[in-house]
Structures are given as structure tokens and as C-alpha cells.
Amino acid sequence: MTLPVIIPVPAAPPTAASSALFRTLRPLLAAEAVAEAAGGGVEAGDLEQAVWLRLVELLDGSGPPPDPAGWLLHAVRTEASLARRATRRELPCPAPPAATADTTCPERAALSAERRRALRAAVRRLPGRCPRLLDAMLSPSDPTYREIAGRLGMSQGSLGPMRSRCLGCLRRMLAAEVAAPGQRGMER
Numbered sequence: 001m002t003l004p005v006i007i008p009v010p011a012a013p014p015t016a017a018s019s020a021l022f023r024t025l026r027p028l029l030a031a032e033a034v035a036e037a038a039g040g041g042v043e044a045g046d047l048e049q050a051v052w053l054r055l056v057e058l059l060d061g062s063g064p065p066p067d068p069a070g071w072l073l074h075a076v077r078t079e080a081s082l083a084r085r086a087t088r089r090e091l092p093c094p095a096p097p098a099a100t101a102d103t104t105c106p107e108r109a110a111l112s113a114e115r116r117r118a119l120r121a122a123v124r125r126l127p128g129r130c131p132r133l134l135d136a137m138l139s140p141s142d143p144t145y146r147e148i149a150g151r152l153g154m155s156q157g158s159l160g161p162m163r164s165r166c167l168g169c170l171r172r173m174l175a176a177e178v179a180a181p182g183q184r185g186m187e188r
Contacts, residue, residue: 021055021059021064021068022055024068025055025068025069025072028069028072028073029048029051029052029072029076030044030048032072032073032076033045033047033048033051033076036076036077036080037080040080040083040084040087041084041087042080042083042084042087046083047076047079047080047083050079050082050083051072051075051076051079054075054079055072055075058071119138120135120138122170122173122174122177123135123138123170125173126166126169126170126173127169129152129154129162130162130165130166130169130170132152133148133152133159133162133163133166134163134166134167134170136148136151136152137163145159145160
């Protein structure tokens, strides 16, 4: 996801010298950010924003660097290196259990089908409009909130709160039916 490039505004009003510095460095920064971001898993816009922020902090503190172009090149490389390091440390989200289930295994397929049947049966026992709402949300066609609201004849804004209440009711109903294990693994 590429974020729009936002040039930070210094705390003090920009002077003519700092405005000229921003105008002068903008094309160089854009080119360097694109070059450093290429193939590194880093967004050029993110690099630009980080470097602009560093420059504003520098201008607020000690003033403009003696060699602005050299400072900018060094700052872009430093920010790119930091971003790449952070990217390497990120771990991908694990896939949901349903997506990782081995459907070629008959036992797992049967257990998965049984869980779906039990869930559908529990949903049908819910009070009020909950069965229709949760049935629509569990639909394999994966309808949008707008489609569900149109199908059920209710406002789209009330779907979330109603879904939350229905899921809470389902959770309480299932907790009462399933005995929780007691101490030392013994069932109550």
C-alpha cells in the first residue's frame, strides 16, 4: 500500500531558505527514494516521508545541513536500511485453520463437515432474527453487508451490532452445552 507523500510542516514558519531547500531537494529525494525502494520491499513514499521528517527535525534543531544533497543521500540510504531490517523481522500471519486443513484426508474432511453441521444446527436454535442473519453471513457466496442488509430488510449500520449480539448468544449457548474441563483434565 502506497501512502500519499506528505511534506511535514516545521513547527516554526518556514523561512525563505528552508522553503528553497525543500523545493531544491524534492526531485532528488523522489528519485533516490524510488531507486532505494526498488526490489527491497520498501515503499518509496514511506522513505520520502521518513526523510522529510528527519529534515524537519534537523531544521528545528541545529539548522540546515552544510551539504544538503549529501545529507539527503545518506538519510535515504539509512531510512531504506532501517525499513528493510524491519521488513525482514516481520512474520507473515498464519493462514486460518480452515485454509490449511487437508481436504484430501477423509478423517479431516469428515470432522470439518461435522463441525459445520453442528454450527449450523446451533445457529438454527438461536432466538429472533439471529438465525437468518448468521446464516446469511455464513453463506458460501460471501455476500457483502449491503447485500445481507437488502436480503434481510434491515439497515446496513445495524448488522454489526446485531451480529455481535447474536454471536454472544451463540457463544453462551454453546458454552452451556459443552462441559469445560475441570482441574487436572477431569470433565465436570
